[in-house]
Amino acid sequence: MRHVNQPVRKKDAMALVTGKPVYTGDLRDPNALVVKVLHSPHANAMIENIDTSIAMKVPGIEAIFTYKDVPQKRFTMAGQTYPEPSPYDRLLLDRHVRFHGDAVAVVAGESEKAVDKALKLIKVAYQVLPAVLDFRTAKDNPVLVHPEDNWVANCPVGADNHRNLCAHDEMSHGDIEAVLADCDLVLERTYHTKANSQAMMETFRTYTYMDTYGRLNVLSSTQIVFHARRIIAHALDIPKSKVRVTKPRIGGGFGAKQSCVTEVFPALVTWKTGKPAYLVYSRQESQTSGSPRHEMEITVRIGAMKDGRIRGFDMYTLSNTGAYGEHGPTTVGLSGHKSIPLYNRNQEAYRFTYDVVYTNMQAAGAYRGYGATQGLFAVESIVNELAAELKMDPVQLRLMNLIAEGQVPPAYYYEPCNACALDRCLKETAQRMGWDEKYPCRDMGNGKVRSVGVALAMQGSSISNVDIGGATIKLNDDGFYALTIGAADMGTGCDTILAQMAAEVMECDVDNVVVYGADTDASPYDSGSYASSTTYLTGRAVEEACEKLRESIQKIGAALMKCDVKDTDFDGKTVRCVSDPQRSVSLVDVATASMVNNQFETQFTATTSSPVSPPPYMAGMVEVEIDKATGAIQVLNYEATVDCGTVINPNLARVQTEGGIAQGIGMALYEDITYTDKGAIREDSFMQYKIPTRQDVGRIHVEFESSYEPTGPFGAKSIGEIVINTPSPAIAHAVYNATGVWHRELPITPEKILLGEKYYETSSV
Amino acid sequence: MxxxxxxxxxxxxxxxxxxxxxxxxxxxxxxxxxxxxxxxxxxxxxxxxxxxxxxxxxxxxxxxxxxxxxxxxxGLQEEAADFGAFIADQGAEQCGFCNPGLMMNAIAMFRENPHPSEEEILSYLSGNLCRCSGYEGQLRGIQSYLAFKDAQKKGEV
CATH class of the missing domain: 3.10.20.30 (Beta-grasp domain)
Incomplete structure (x- = not known):
């Protein structure tokens, strides 16, 4: 292949490295109204009285909105296909504020100074209510997070607001109790993963203005332009035809921007005032009123035979969705469905049960890995614990039990495993790490121990039978192509990899394909950039649209040559008459002819959905060094091998993987969102919420072991999310191998490593 | 004022x-x-x-x-493009939002220490956070830029 599987430079790369003005904050009207949100200082409270009259007197204040000024129809901020599985539990502004940081009022003014002053002058009398701050006590708690009557669950997700339940379900295959009773060894363990912030470098931000046609235009840092259009229309209770959403370059998303965290606030201001408005969340607001990972507590039972055969899993996941249910009913499903199938080979039964509960904590959302990350911490950890119990090498134990091509795992929705190189990934990684020499640990003789740990991962590629990929390709003057997409490049490089695929089909240079997206008025419908869907699903749409355009180019060429279209071929530059090769027309001539008295289409749109969500697979191994005197831990090396099917762009896939591993290292070792007893978040800046620096991640080395996915474009699956899943269980394993203590709660801080079991005896976690 | x-x-x-x-x-x-x-x-x-x-x-x-x-x-567009091309060749710019700060600090490092060791690079730039790249691609880009500059000085390219 000429363009697919090539390390093509990203189309926007040079603009980005030279600091060009390409982001929302660079493109907005500098005279737009400054919009800020007044956030609740209480975890659960009813607004008894709110007085904005003094604040309105601040010079330069344009408008202040409270719950009295917004539609009373509930909606969700979750960017999901309609009808959203996430309950309709929000109002744009609500009299009942449900977490420390919830929106109380929206202030718009001419300057930041004026708005800041007005925020301080809004007088609010709160009736402070008891709050649910421990998710283990949320279900059937007498304190209800959503007691209101107009709360609606649009999908049958097992939700019940009168029980603080955002979702509940149970599913199984086989008789798990009988299988476990028949096993030589059954382990039961409980694991606890915490809320984490995506901490993308560009915080949430949105610019809004009215256009020539009286429509609300929204330029936002979002992964989901089409869902955002619907959500904004719902929030303002206006026709969707009145809203257009576009996205410029995005400064990172990782799922954070799969919820409409900020869009609705400036949209309200512009819709009500007719004036351009701009809202940017500070880092503090992004930390405390954002859309972090769901905290989960996962109890797993695993049943195995003495020879290592794993015969069954029984999993219960308790997920904390916080004050609102964005992505609550869906993330939880991945904790079981994208972990248990890894060990399908000898699996006779599984059971997976879950509850998702409301609490008076920051509402959670989508974060790379989307529940699979949490589930894999539990499953990969218990498999490592099983290996220790069986006194087997954890790599060998895995090789005995791995999923393989041709299997139809019941725990993965009975979708067939078409492409899987997981065994090769694991063996390659072990060889590069020097597993056999380094496992389990080496005392360095200087008070430090070096140890290794292992974990596997899987994810999906799009949501089967739900997601839609869309692409439009158009022939232009001189034979260049315009590719229009509804997927959002958020730094991942999808504009480029989709152009590579177009260039492959059209047999042209990647530079001959210009890419535009995403714009709800101009782009073909695409569910958006999430669920690891863009390469797999939008990629297929690109392939199909381009195939159609090729046919049309041959038709135009045949008409020009006055020959039968079946008698032509096209090599990307020239349409030729096969039976008489002297007769040919260039693509340039075809393009020119297409603009003069032309009968043939020169623009094609393809739309794709998939009945399956082919999993990418991955093996990760870490080597750490632990200081026995202090508990300090340093990641030395990380070896990872990924099977994402055909690698479309090796550079971008590698950087995705390295970046995901670095985020995973942060999650494993220090990223945590904790609360005061009043429900305020402690880690509200980068001072407290530490993300890895370049001195903290060791040396990360990534390779690919390709399989070929027959349903994917050029054999590709996905890469975006899976890469964050291995560090937590691999590092927990390495810490055990150095210290003999299993850490089943994240993050694994030096304090916990130093105190070992004592930490868990003395602290309530 | x-x-x-x-x-x-x-x-x-x-x-x-x-x-x-x-x-x-x-x-x-x-x-x-x-x-x-x-x-x-x-x-x-x-x-x-x-x-x-x-x-x-x-x-x-x-x-x-x-x-x-x-x-x-x-004000440093030429240097940014010159060095940035090596970051771009790794795909390490990713979302790009942290790039200007990284470019500035890396250019400062090149001026101060034209031959930094790997450790010196990691230390000098440790205050430049990036959430996308995992830093490895940036390191590869910096090292290949330095190698190119060296070769250029020796008249090899």
Whole structure:
């Protein structure tokens, strides 16, 4: 292949490295109204009285909105296909504020100074209510997070607001109790993963203005332009035809921007005032009123035979969705469905049960890995614990039990495993790490121990039978192509990899394909950039649209040559008459002819959905060094091998993987969102919420072991999310191998490593 | 208050508040490369040069640059493109939001220490956070740029 599987430079790369003005904050009207949100200082409270009259007197204040000024129809901020599985539990502004940081009022003014002053002058009398701050006590708690009557669950997700339940379900295959009773060894363990912030470098931000046609235009840092259009229309209770959403370059998303965290606030201001408005969340607001990972507590039972055969899993996941249910009913499903199938080979039964509960904590959302990350911490950890119990090498134990091509795992929705190189990934990684020499640990003789740990991962590629990929390709003057997409490049490089695929089909240079997206008025419908869907699903749409355009180019060429279209071929530059090769027309001539008295289409749109969500697979191994005197831990090396099917762009896939591993290292070792007893978040800046620096991640080395996915474009699956899943269980394993203590709660801080079991005896976690 | 300083080689006279931050003043003067990633001097996105030394413009009062020379990436376009191409060849720019700060600090490092070791690179740039890349691609880009510069000096390329 000429363009697919090539390390093509990203189309926007040079603009980005030279600091060009390409982001929302660079493109907005500098005279737009400054919009800020007044956030609740209480975890659960009813607004008894709110007085904005003094604040309105601040010079330069344009408008202040409270719950009295917004539609009373509930909606969700979750960017999901309609009808959203996430309950309709929000109002744009609500009299009942449900977490420390919830929106109380929206202030718009001419300057930041004026708005800041007005925020301080809004007088609010709160009736402070008891709050649910421990998710283990949320279900059937007498304190209800959503007691209101107009709360609606649009999908049958097992939700019940009168029980603080955002979702509940149970599913199984086989008789798990009988299988476990028949096993030589059954382990039961409980694991606890915490809320984490995506901490993308560009915080949430949105610019809004009215256009020539009286429509609300929204330029936002979002992964989901089409869902955002619907959500904004719902929030303002206006026709969707009145809203257009576009996205410029995005400064990172990782799922954070799969919820409409900020869009609705400036949209309200512009819709009500007719004036351009701009809202940017500070880092503090992004930390405390954002859309972090769901905290989960996962109890797993695993049943195995003495020879290592794993015969069954029984999993219960308790997920904390916080004050609102964005992505609550869906993330939880991945904790079981994208972990248990890894060990399908000898699996006779599984059971997976879950509850998702409301609490008076920051509402959670989508974060790379989307529940699979949490589930894999539990499953990969218990498999490592099983290996220790069986006194087997954890790599060998895995090789005995791995999923393989041709299997139809019941725990993965009975979708067939078409492409899987997981065994090769694991063996390659072990060889590069020097597993056999380094496992389990080496005392360095200087008070430090070096140890290794292992974990596997899987994810999906799009949501089967739900997601839609869309692409439009158009022939232009001189034979260049315009590719229009509804997927959002958020730094991942999808504009480029989709152009590579177009260039492959059209047999042209990647530079001959210009890419535009995403714009709800101009782009073909695409569910958006999430669920690891863009390469797999939008990629297929690109392939199909381009195939159609090729046919049309041959038709135009045949008409020009006055020959039968079946008698032509096209090599990307020239349409030729096969039976008489002297007769040919260039693509340039075809393009020119297409603009003069032309009968043939020169623009094609393809739309794709998939009945399956082919999993990418991955093996990760870490080597750490632990200081026995202090508990300090340093990641030395990380070896990872990924099977994402055909690698479309090796550079971008590698950087995705390295970046995901670095985020995973942060999650494993220090990223945590904790609360005061009043429900305020402690880690509200980068001072407290530490993300890895370049001195903290060791040396990360990534390779690919390709399989070929027959349903994917050029054999590709996905890469975006899976890469964050291995560090937590691999590092927990390495810490055990150095210290003999299993850490089943994240993050694994030096304090916990130093105190070992004592930490868990003395602290309530 | 009136503020006069040199920005990217041009004399500037502007009016600022006594508490205006350099970051905000530079952005208002059209230097969009200067980004804000935090409020706590942790992320390095807002790095600019004052008198050729890298500073965090979020933590400098605009008034402090009176009579001094300020350089942003807008004033270093050639160097940015020259070095940035090596980052781009790794795909390590990713979302790009942290890139201007990284470019500025890396250029400062190249000027100060033209032959940094791997450890020196990691240490010098440790204040430049990036959430996308995992830093490895940036390191590869920096090292291949340095190797290219060396080869260029020796007349090999």
């Amino acid at each position: 009136e503020l006069k300083f040199e920005l990217n080689g041009k004399k500037i006279a502007t009016v600022v508040e006594a508490d205006s931050l350099l970051l905000d003043v530079l952005r208002s003067l059209g230097c969009a490369s200067v980004k804000r990633g935090c409020e706590s001097s942790n992320c390095g996105l807002c790095t600019v040069f004052v008198d050729d030394k890298p500073v965090l413009s979020c933590s400098v009062l605009a008034a402090r640059v009176a009579g001094r020379k300020v350089t942003t990436l807008e």
